[in-house]
Amino acid sequence: MPELADDSRQTVLAEAAALWAAGNGEVAPPGDPGRAVGDLPGFLAAYYRLAETEDLTTAGPQRVAAVAAWHAALGASRPQG
Secondary structure, eight states: OHHHHHHHHHHHHHHHHHHHHHTOSSSSOSSOHHHHHSSHHHHHHHHTTTSOHHHHHHHHHHHHHHHHHHHHHHHHHSOOO
16 A cells, blocks of 8 residues: 555656646746756655655645745745845
8 A cells, every 4th residue: 555655646746846847827936947946856755755645645736836836936035144
């Protein structure tokens, strides 16, 4: 069963990365996602490393991408100090 959960997790994260990279404005803020985070699949895997697979699959790839994208954009645009 853990193998199935890993497959589901990877599927959601891969779909989320594709949606974010498409940059259609519904998922992510405008701009180059690679500039903000670099490797999208790697960033999403790290960002959601402690999230339960069930939570990710329930949220779906669009929401998973949107939450991480907007958080990354906030971090990229926040002034230092």
